[in-house]
Amino acid sequence: MPSALSLQGLTKRYGTLTAVDRFSLEVERGTVFGLLGPNGAGKTTLIKMLTTTMRPTEGDAYIEGRSVVSAGRRVRELIGVVPQENNLDRYLTARENLVLHARMHGIPSRDYVRSIDELLELTGLAGRRNDFPDTFSGGMQRRLVVARALVHKPRLLFLDEPTTGLDPQSRRALWEHIRTLRSEMTIFLTTHYMDEADSLCDRIVIMDHGKALVDGSATELKSQFAPPHIYELEVKRDAERYEELFRALPVVTSLERDKEAFRIVLKDEESLKLLLDSIRSGDIRKICTVEPSLEQVFLDLTGKAVRE
Ligand SMILES: Nc1ncnc2c1ncn2[C@@H]1O[C@H](COP(=O)(O)OP(=O)(O)O)[C@@H](O)[C@H]1O
Ligand SMILES: [Mg+2]
Incomplete structure (x- = not known):
């Protein structure tokens, strides 16, 4: 059985800057994996390569055994993505945003109607399903992006700084939601909030300057380094x-x-x-x-x- 995620010497250079430097990693299925690092560490670049929006300069990564370089289309079916910047369609209602996503994944309407209703319910947006995202708070927009990432039932969910800019209540609500997903899929998130990593992640890698510095559970890292x-x-x-x-x-x-x-x-x-x-x-x-x-x-x- 392949790992949920396997990175093999994954590298990205922007000109002379090496943003991700020969990164290798195996993540087991069902893990909530947290990638931590200060601004500029290379987290977003790494996620962009794993989610096929950016081509690696060198190396490759495999999602459930499929290469992000040579099997991008198949990889995109397997993953859900919550990017660092919300990229909702502001001219579509909350529900229409989810429907568009389902259609882009070729899901027939008989299959998506119910699951979209369920997702809107789960993320507490059912009452606002016909409103436009611009009228939502930051926390609601973020929950809608998470709901959208789940429409096609991904095996691996990527979240790039899911709670940056949210108030404490919205952060906790989103954490609760992420916890409910852990039994169904592998979760890969980046954050610079230590409390977030501490409370959500089974395994944490701290990276800086494109490289991994340490790897372990929160308890292991604390007892080893602090x-x-x-x-x-x-x-x-x-x-x-x-x-x-x-x-x-x-x-x-x-x-x-x-x-x-x-x-x-x-x-x-x-x-x-x-x-x-x-x-x-x-x-x-x-x-x-x-x-x-x-x-x-x-x-x-x-x-x-x-x-x-
Ligand atoms: N498109 C780009 N072109 C040039 N440099 C970039 C680009 N995107 C990011 N960088 C640089 O690469 C490094 C890693 O950035 P990024 O992956 O966004 O880090 P993080 O998400 O950890 O803050 C930073 O030094 C950043 O300035
Ligand atoms: Mg980033």
Whole structure:
């Protein structure tokens, strides 16, 4: 049985810029796969090649065993695509957008009428089926694009930054919907939201400069890359003096200070006592542990400089 998705040395160059650099990857069926990376990392370029809207410079990729280079038509039947920019037809109603998509896939009307009604219901758009997309909120437009991508019952669904620009309620509603799909198809999404990847994805690859940096579940990445002994500490006075003091402690592996508040990474659990012993009693306002986050892993791997 072929993997849902297989990338073999997939490469895209724009002139001298290598946007995707000999990318290889296997994704098993039924996975919710998350591709993470800062702006400009190459995520959209990668998705465009996988969804046959852009030809690779080198290498190939296979969707359920079919080459995106030489079997594009068959690949397009197997996949559903939610592009980074909504590309709804604004002169068609919500329902007509879905009908047009069904016809473009050669589905006879006896087959699509019911499934389109169901999709409109599932995405909470049934009451607005005869309205034009321009009258929809961002979240509703996004849900309509997702519904449209599902009309022809794809085996693999691609979502390029599905929730960028949405308010927290709409993001969560869309997550819920994506979760209901996971039993029926393989899902490949890109995002730069760590919480999104953390809550939705079984497997995460963080990419930058066209290459994969790490690969694993959210839990694996956190335990592998984020330091486990992080503390937030606030003192009542003498912050500068304490900063000097903490920096001199060999058990402190990293330290950041913002006024009276410190973020301290310690070598191990036993180091905490040494740290506390160095503070005068009564000088501590607050101390707590910090759970390692995927965001920390991401920043450690891709740096803190702002991109594009
Ligand atoms: N059509 C294009 N022509 C030239 N350069 C491009 C083009 N599209 C993207 N790039 C560049 O390729 C790199 C990867 O872009 P992109 O795939 O959009 O990244 P992401 O989706 O991760 O933000 C960026 O440096 C971007 O500026
Ligand atoms: Mg992008």
